[in-house]
Structure formats: C-alpha cells, structure tokens
Amino acid sequence: MLVRNFLLGWSNSFHYITKFNCPMKSLPGILIGLAAGAVLGLLLAPASGKKTRKRINHESESFFKSLQDQLQEGLESIKDQYNDTLESAGSTTKDAVKSAKRRANF
Numbered sequence: 001m002l003v004r005n006f007l008l009g010w011s012n013s014f015h016y017i018t019k020f021n022c023p024m025k026s027l028p029g030i031l032i033g034l035a036a037g038a039v040l041g042l043l044l045a046p047a048s049g050k051k052t053r054k055r056i057n058h059e060s061e062s063f064f065k066s067l068q069d070q071l072q073e074g075l076e077s078i079k080d081q082y083n084d085t086l087e088s089a090g091s092t093t094k095d096a097v098k099s100a101k102r103r104a105n106f
Helices: 001-015 015-017 027-044 050-104
Strands: none
Touching: 027 050
C-alpha cells in the first residue's frame, strides 16, 4: 500500500509534464518504473548485504547514466527547436525588410 501511494504521488506530481509536447515527457514513467523495479527487486530477491550494496551501486550508476543520456537528448532537441525557430524568424524578418524596401521605392 505504501509503495502504491508513493508511486501514485509521483505519477500525479509529474502528470503536468505529459500534458505538453515535451521532449522528455517519458521521464516520469521511466523514473517510476525504475523506482518500482528497485523496490520489488529488493523485496522479492533478497541477497547478502555485500551483494545487495554492489547491485544497488551498479543499478544507481546505470540509472543516472540513463537519466543523463535522456537529459542530454532533451537538451539537444530543445537547442535544435530553438535554432530552427531563430532561423525561421530571421528569414521572415529579412523577407519583411525586403518587402518594405520595395514598397518604399515605389
């Protein structure tokens, strides 16, 4: 019950992200899945303390590597969208200036 409430809380907290067309809108699902998997893994397959610590260390490293990769991909996507918008605005502005100059000459 506690795990279910925890996961529902996370789900509700990140629900607003999925409302928008965000490049990282799958991040909350990934975080919830990783948290649930870690909790269930520890509960269902207990091992010695040394093995468990080693496994937690390995899983946390892979989780943070995955998170870093997703954040990097999201940042690159945002940069690309920004550059595309900037380029589009620049060409629109140039066209407007050319049009205004033509009108001013006539």
